[in-house]
Amino acid sequence: MNKFKLRLYVTGKTAKSERAIANLKEICERDLKGLYELEIIDVLESPQLAENEKILATPTLIKDLPPPLKRIIGDLSNSEKVLLGLDLSPASDSDEQKEDTQ
């Protein structure tokens, strides 16, 4: 399996941020143990990074590797959707994706 390179953008240490971090760690530990590299970026501390990456909404999880590049927005509480975004879910079919990305 390919190595996952993930970046999570959050804004400040809010409950939503904490929730996103916890949810992500849980998913990674469960489904990607030892196969992932995670970087957490606080927009308040690195606004220029957010500007370069054109981050509007937080939390935003970016999957750089493996391709294709994906953005998963929200506190990642819907783990089914997260897996779908990471292309890990066997149920991932394109129709469903389209609906989500509206």
Next chain:
Amino acid sequence: MTALKKHTGIEKIKTPGRRHGDEIRHRPYENTGIEKRVRYDQRGGIAGIEKIETGIEGFDMISEGGLPKGRTTLIAGTSGSAKTVFAVQFLAEGILKRDEPGVFVTFEEPPEDIRKNVISLGWDVEKWEQEGKWAFVDASPVVGEDRVIAGEYDLGALLARIEYAVKKIGAMRISMDSLGSIFARFSEAGLVRNELFKIAAAVKQIGVTGIITAERTEEYGDIARFGIEEFVADNVIILRNALEAEKRRRTMEILKFRGTSHQKGEYPFTVIKNTGIVAIPLSGIELKQRSSTVRISSGNAELDKICGGGFFRDSIILVSGATGCGKTMLSTEFASDAVKNGQRALILAFEESREQLFRNASGWGIDFEQMENDGILKVVCRYPEAEGLEDHLIIIKRVIMEFKPHRIVVDSLSALERVSTIKGFREFVIALTSFIKHQEIAGLFTSTTGELMGGTSVTEAHISTITDTIILLRYVEMFGEMRRGITALKMRGSMHDKDIREFNIDGKGMHIGKAFNNVTGILSGHPVFISTEEVDRMTELFK
């Protein structure tokens, strides 16, 4: 707390010790749970809302000083109503005229597109970015972005980026363009509205003056889509691009400025190259022109006599007549008389080409070419259809500012009538005449009547009250011959000859002769010859 007016419930403070920024301790709303915070200025009065000049020509006059300082104003308009131009210009003028840096938040077009699009308006955004005077916050959609929504989110990152950009360049102005697109990208309208409210509140707190643009679906309907006006409802400006009688007409209207004054109603504006938006404040023009009693020659000694000694130096003269009856002749003499006296003359021709005008003039022994080479005459020929009326006005104003003429000829004004609606035309004439009067120069406008004999034109009907002098040139049919008559119909502030006089045009110009004493009905277009005896009898009767 002194002097509390109990009977009105309104508190009047006269305490001299009150300082700027103090809040009143007494709260008349105490029991209602409403806290009323009032800020005081140095003199103890309630601090008014300050405005900052936008630098947008004409707009500062309509808005009586610019946009409310430290607040956010909503600019709403349909697609193509120049919202983005307004948003960009607000920052551009700030940088150019007041050295105030600005942040541009773009939700729709990527920054590269904006940089490219505004170059033709004379704004080098890229240079300003390098100089640290302009910063983009790029919130435009990422092409081909693959997105999944998996839980709760907010737009905190956007707010953080805006705050960062403002701090980075020390911005005083911020433009956000345009909000519709962000609602299209995030399906939860309620959440987006709430987040935008936070952003508007944050912008207010930082103290920068902002504008937000938003789409409208109709020219006359809801202020904006998605209920955006609710959170920036303090100040609303509407830009319109309405279709009237097959012609596009741009107007702007300040719907409200909470707590401060502005001019009401719609004002025409235009977007022109190397300048951007130029608004035309009509009622903003004050009638404070000084009236001069200095007379100038019309270029024709006999006509001067009819007018009681010539035209006034800062008057507007309307010359009306059918095609070919001598209007251009009269205006040529008027212009060349200025030149003879060492004054500059400007001819704006909308009917004839340069070559035609020059040839006509040389036919009367006037050398326009030499005069132009001497820099004392300027002839500008344009097709009426080449621009909208607003653009014509701005071009004319510029030529006048640059050339600083003493006299202006517009030949003919009625040719401009066809490129606009009647309302637009009237506004144009008012704006032009008041501008000319402010410069204290004489303006001679010609107007072509539709009928050969008698009749009036739409132009006259709409501008006759604005003009100071009206000269009528009319064909008179007598004994199977077309003869020409001239009369001064109106000469504001002066006695004038009321006769209708006959005139001829030859190689030396216009010659005014005797009055048509025994003809009536010339102006109505039905001249009737009356025998001399009848005239004498009538004169006797009324003696």
